[in-house]
Structures are given as structure tokens and as C-alpha cells.
Amino acid sequence: MTYSKSTWQYLDERHISYEGRKLLYFAGCDYLGMSRRLGTLQAMKVALSDTSFLSVSASRKTTGEQTVYQAAEQALSRQAGMEAALLTGAGYLAPLCLADHLQSHGHHLLIDERAHPCLQDLARLSGCSVHPYRHRDVASTLSTYHELPDQKGVFLLSDGVFGLDGTLMPFDDLDEQLPPEVGFIVDDAHGFCCLGQHGQGLLEGGSKRNRNLLLSVSLSKALGCHGGAVIGTLPSIDSIMAGSKGWAGHTPLPPMLAQATLASLEYLSHHPELLTSLHHRLEHFNQYWESLGHDTLKFPVIALAATSQAHAKSVGQRLDMAGIYAPLIDYPNASPHGVWRFSFSTAHTLEDVRMLAQTLSSCIETGQARRFSIGHGL
Numbered sequence: 271m272t273y274s275k276s277t278w279q280y281l282d283e284r285h286i287s288y289e290g291r292k293l294l295y296f297a298g299c300d301y302l303g304m305s306r307r308l309g310t311l312q313a314m315k316v317a318l319s320d321t322s323f324l325s326v327s328a329s330r331k332t333t334g335e336q337t338v339y340q341a342a343e344q345a346l347s348r349q350a351g352m353e354a355a356l357l358t359g360a361g362y363l364a365p366l367c368l369a370d371h372l373q374s375h376g377h378h379l380l381i382d383e384r385a386h387p388c389l390q391d392l393a394r395l396s397g398c399s400v401h402p403y404r405h406r407d408v409a410s411t412l413s414t415y416h417e418l419p420d421q422k423g424v425f426l427l428s429d430g431v432f433g434l435d436g437t438l439m440p441f442d443d444l445d446e447q448l449p450p451e452v453g454f455i456v457d458d459a460h461g462f463c464c465l466g467q468h469g470q471g472l473l474e475g476g477s478k479r480n481r482n483l484l485l486s487v488s489l490s491k492a493l494g495c496h497g498g499a500v501i502g503t504l505p506s507i508d509s510i511m512a513g514s515k516g517w518a519g520h521t522p523l524p525p526m527l528a529q530a531t532l533a534s535l536e537y538l539s540h541h542p543e544l545l546t547s548l549h550h551r552l553e554h555f556n557q558y559w560e561s562l563g564h565d566t567l568k569f570p571v572i573a574l575a576a577t578s579q580a581h582a583k584s585v586g587q588r589l590d591m592a593g594i595y596a597p598l599i600d601y602p603n604a605s606p607h608g609v610w611r612f613s614f615s616t617a618h619t620l621e622d623v624r625m626l627a628q629t630l631s632s633c634i635e636t637g638q639a640r641r642f643s644i645g646h647g648l
């Protein structure tokens with residue numbers, strides 16, 4: 271398959287115009303609707319007019335430092351309940367900026383075999399020996415760990431939320447069963463600000479065993495901005511700032527986006543009802559979805575794959591008739607025939623969410639599609 275290059279136009283927070291039709295938009299990762307929030311956009315505009323420049327045009331290690339970057343980092347670490355943070359120009363770059371840290375502190379990397387490409391790239395760049403374990407499989411992780419030639423400098427790398435199918439890393443079990451000396455690097459691009467009672471993400475509550483945790487996040491999902499960050503303990507962040515060529519060697523995100531990130535975080539801290547509203551939509555979807563005999567979603571993302579090439583067309587028609595925007599997507603780790611990935615957000619009504627559940631269930635009941643899971647997609 272080739273991916274669709276068709277473009278869509280924004281109509282309102284729930285709808286887009288696509289090929290001349292108004293369709294419900296259950297795509298992307300703007301889980302809290304922050305990318306369209308007036309206050310976030312306004313903060314960006316004011317920052318741009320105050321500074322009168324778009325880019326610092328230099329690394330922060332040379333002449334690109336700005337107060338707003340430091341303020342955004344403080345707010346990000348506060349949101350995550352961790353000590354310190356370091357901004358990066360994109361979410362993808364956040365894990366890559368850990369490569370030198372791993373080279374000097376790590377030796378063996380345990381990595382989920384279906385981890386996001388940014389973690390796979392980190393593993394390659396670090397020069398450490400790489401040991402994949404079966405996707406989200408605790409027993410496989412433990413046996414891979416015990417088979418290591420030695421247990422020195424071991425780090426585990428995994429997505430927090432696997433963004434393609436919405437499944438979660440089994441963090442609590444891994445934390446409980448792996449020795450506390452094993453450091454965890456969790457890419458929680460999707461879970462940050464969405465999961466947990468306080469929106470800290472998958473790691474809310476931290477390690478029960480005082481484990482060293484490093485988190486990488488994207489600012490372009492729940493926060494609705496652009497950029498990324500590494501978040502962790504003060505010594506780890508200091509070591510990354512001092513030694514990362516990836517961090518030293520790139521221009522940071524535009525200051526106006528750091529300002530917008532601050533505005534989004536500020537808004538979230540004063541409006542916990544936004545997170546509650548997302549969780550409420552997830553519960554509503556699940557109530558209906560479970561009553562139709564399907565397994566619970568842990569995150570407001572679900573993916574389907576056609577059971578055959580021939581069925582792909584019928585599923586597409588069914589979704590189209592329901593008025594749902596649903597292009598087949600092509601992404602690393604997806605199914606060879608492509609998948610449909612659906613996400614819902616605080617912008618959707620409960621009726622939208624229920625209609626989505628009903629339509630997807632009918633695609634599965636007719637045998638034309640199955641629920642797609644990354645582990646069984648290839």
C-alpha cells in the first residue's frame with residue numbers, strides 16, 4: 271500500500287472537510303484539544319510579537335539560551351512529578367539526546383521488540399549491546415535479562431503508551447520484577463498529560479523500588495504544541511546537558527512554542543476537569559464496547575486492520591457511510607495492508623464516542639476487520 275497524500279481542512283474541533291465532505295475527525299493525538307485552545311494560540315502570538323524573532327538560530331549550548339526554555343522545563347518536570355527536564359526540538363529527538371548518556375552509563379539495553387523507532391534509533395546510536403524482548407511480555411523481559419552475559423549497566427527501553435494501538439507498557443509488573451539497578455527509559459509521548467489522576471502519564475506514582483527513571487515526551491500531542499523533552503533526576507539531566515552531542519548540536523524549538531507549552535501546562539494545572547473529561551469519554555466508550563463483547567481500552571486509541579485486502583474496501587465504505595474520516599495509515603510497525611487508527615479527545619461528544627464504538631464493532635462482527643494490535647500485526 272502507499273499512504274494517502276490527500277489533505278484535509280479544519281472545520282471545527284470535531285470535523286474536517288475531506289474530498290468535499292464534512293467528516294468526524296477521530297485522528298491525530300490532540301487528546302485534550304490543546305492545539306486549538308485560544309489561550310495556547312494567544313500565548314504563542316504574544317511571545318512572537320514580544321521577541322520579534324522566530325528562531326534563536328543557535329544551540330542553547332552556544333548562544334541560544336532563553337528564560338522561557340528554563341521556565342518551560344521547570345513546568346514540565348513539575349507536571350511529571352520529577353526533578354528536572356530538558357527541552358528538545360522534537361519529540362523524536364528526545365530519546366536520541368540520551369545516546370551519549372547511555373554510552374557512558376549503560377552496557378546492555380533491554381528493548382521492547384516493537385518500541386517506537388525513536389527508541390530503536392537510540393539503542394543503535396548508544397553503541398550498547400541491544401537485547402529485544404517480546405512485545406509487552408514480562409516473562410520474556412525477565413528471561414532476556416537473566417540471559418545477559420553480565421548484569422552491569424542495564425537499561426530497559428519501552429514506549430509508555432504504544433500510540434498505534436493504545437496499549438500500555440506493563441510498568442508496574444516490570445518495576446516489581448526487575449532488580450532496581452535496571453534503569454528504565456520510557457518514551458511516554460502519548461501518555462504524558464493524559465494518563466493518571468494528575469496527568470503525569472504512565473509513570474504517575476513513580477517506581478516502588480527507587481529505580482532510576484528517565485522519561486521522554488512529545489509536546490505535540492496532549493500539550494498541542496511542538497517539540498519534546500527528556501525528564502528525570504537532576505544528575506541524569508545534568509549529565510545529558512553536559513555530554514549529549516544530540517542536544518548540544520541542534521537548534522531548540524522556537525521560543526514562542528516554549529511559551530505556548532507553558533501556557534498549555536498552566537491551563538492544565540488549573541483545569542483538572544479536562545483530564546476528567548478525557549477519562550470520562552474513555553469510560554463511556556468502554557461501557558458500550560464491553561457490552562458488545564470486546565476488550566477494554568486503556569487509552570483513547572483503537573486500531574483496526576482489514577482481515578483481507580478485499581475487505582479493506584468494504585470497511586472503508588462502512589466508515590465513510592458513518593461519516594468518519596478514516597484513511598488507511600502506513601507507519602513503522604503497522605500491518606502490511608495498513609491500519610485504521612482512531613483516537614478520541616475531549617472535543618468529542620459522548621454520542622460521537624458511542625457511534626465510533628458501534629461502527630467499529632460492526633466492522634469486526636461482519637468479519638471484515640479485526641482489532642489491530644502491534645504485537646500481532648506483522
Ligand SMILES: Cc1ncc(COP(=O)(O)O)c(C=O)c1O
Nearest residue numbers: 360361362386388433459488490
Ligand atoms: C511513541 C512516540 N514517540 C515519539 C514520537 C515523536 O514525537 P514528535 O512527533 O513530537 O517528534 C511519536 C510520534 O508520533 C510517538 O508516537
